Amino acid sequence: MIEYNREIKDKWEEYDAELNDPFTTPISSKDRKLKDRLKSNTPQKKSKSKNLVTTTGKKLVKLENKSIIIDLSEDELSRRGRIIKQSKLLDEILEELETELLSVDMGHSVVSELIDLLRANLVGTRVPRKAKLGEIVERVVHRSLSHLLESEYWDFDKTVQSLISDESPISIMIVGVNGTGKTTSTAKIAKRLTDQGYSVVLAAADTFRAGAIDQLAGHAEKIGVRCIKSQRGGDSAALARDAIESARAKDDDIVIIDTAGRMQNKTNLMEELRKVRRVSNPHLVLFVADALAGNDAVTQAVEFQKMLEFDGAILCKLDTDARGGAALSIAHATGKPIILAGIGQGYDDLEIFNPQWLLNSILT
Numbered sequence: 090m091i092e093y094n095r096e097i098k099d100k101w102e103e104y105d106a107e108l109n110d111p112f113t114t115p116i117s118s119k120d121r122k123l124k125d126r127l128k129s130n131t132p133q134k135k136s137k138s139k140n141l142v143t144t145t146g147k148k149l150v151k152l153e154n155k156s157i158i159i160d161l162s163e164d165e166l167s168r169r170g171r172i173i174k175q176s177k178l179l180d181e182i183l184e185e186l187e188t189e190l191l192s193v194d195m196g197h198s199v200v201s202e203l204i205d206l207l208r209a210n211l212v213g214t215r216v217p218r219k220a221k222l223g224e225i226v227e228r229v230v231h232r233s234l235s236h237l238l239e240s241e242y243w244d245f246d247k248t249v250q251s252l253i254s255d256e257s258p259i260s261i262m263i264v265g266v267n268g269t270g271k272t273t274s275t276a277k278i279a280k281r282l283t284d285q286g287y288s289v290v291l292a293a294a295d296t297f298r299a300g301a302i303d304q305l306a307g308h309a310e311k312i313g314v315r316c317i318k319s320q321r322g323g324d325s326a327a328l329a330r331d332a333i334e335s336a337r338a339k340d341d342d343i344v345i346i347d348t349a350g351r352m353q354n355k356t357n358l359m360e361e362l363r364k365v366r367r368v369s370n371p372h373l374v375l376f377v378a379d380a381l382a383g384n385d386a387v388t389q390a391v392e393f394q395k396m397l398e399f400d401g402a403i404l405c406k407l408d409t410d411a412r413g414g415a416a417l418s419i420a421h422a423t424g425k426p427i428i429l430a431g432i433g434q435g436y437d438d439l440e441i442f443n444p445q446w447l448l449n450s451i452l453t
């Protein structure tokens with residue numbers, strides 16, 4: 090990552106030479122205050138969000154926004170070494186990093202939050218005397234973004250296994266805007282769980298789009314699982330409930346509910362999805378995001394989260410030239426983890442999401 094050139098390296102050496110004894114070079118009180126405030130990641134004033142209300146007195150629900158935690162642990166020294174100061178070199182390294190992260194489709198707000206936090210946490214930090222600033226930043230960014238992707242993470246296979254050991258059938262509802270990969274992911278999950286020995290039923294709850302029912306039924310036939318369907322325009326919530334009843338009657342383990350991504354308008358779509366969820370009461374709700382949509386995927390995830398909370402996301406189309414930064418923005422903006430990754434159009438092209446793989450491909 091952060092391939093700072095020879096010139097920058099030289100400047101770092103100059104900067105090194107120009108540093109006085111770190112023990113007698115305290116950071117300015119302004120820098121220290123900023124550092125302390127951001128380091129603790131706690132707002133200075135008590136948040137008023139608890140009492141957020143609309144102009145007509147209705148309660149507003151604040152989004153759970155995951156804060157980024159800067160992890161300096163392995164690079165920070167408690168004694169000796171040198172102290173990182175605000176410098177042109179640091180600015181250049183952070184600017185380069187910012188450009189790089191924006192180019193892999195990480196959203197503006199999360200990138201600037203990360204850069205600000207990095208600056209605030211790095212300045213004043215004592216590091217080994219011989220350490221290269223660019224390499225320190227590289228390691229800190231990697232660790233910090235790992236935390237972001239790994240926090241709240243849950244394992245898909247183990248979760249399904251543990252839910253089934255408590256109750257059967259269990260249901261998984263797949264949601265997201267149109268064309269992101271919901272139906273394909275429904276089929277891929279069915280294949281994955283069938284391969285693990287479970288008996289799976291699909292529920293064709295996208296009764297809105299022409300061809301959606303046949304598309305899912307076609308997948309079901311190829312995978313060799315049952316598909317519960319109705320006429321086009323049928324009641325999707327009733328269909329989902331029927332599928333669960335049918336699974337219960339036939340002793341199946343899992344129902345996967347494929348839902349619509351488009352209706353007459355957004356409000357209708359959300360109302361329909363909320364009804365499906367209320368009636369079928371799924372064990373898991375998974376949001377499908379299209380990695381190719383970049384920042385739009387993040388906006389969609391945030392909008393969905395407001396209307397219909399989900400437990401985790403599936404990031405599809407990672408096999409394309411999508412840059413993958415959306416994963417970080419989605420995790421940051423919704424507070425929910427990416428759980429599964431779609432890596433192609435075949436039934437086996439679904440993997441457990443691997444944060445390290447994504448970070449290695451983003452931070453090249």
Ligand SMILES: Nc1nc2c(ncn2[C@@H]2O[C@H](COP(=O)(O)OP(=O)(O)OP(=O)(O)O)[C@@H](O)[C@H]2O)c(=O)[nH]1
Binds near residue numbers: 271274301377438
């Ligand atoms: N390359 C690639 N293509 C994918 C992936 N997942 C889905 N697709 C393709 O994306 C297109 C849309 O997928 P669908 O599963 O139909 O999307 P959907 O969300 O169900 O769409 P609607 O039902 O219209 O809302 C299809 O051509 C899929 O083959 C993936 O991981 N990689």
Ligand SMILES: [Mg+2]
Binds near residue numbers: 295
């Ligand atoms: Mg579909």
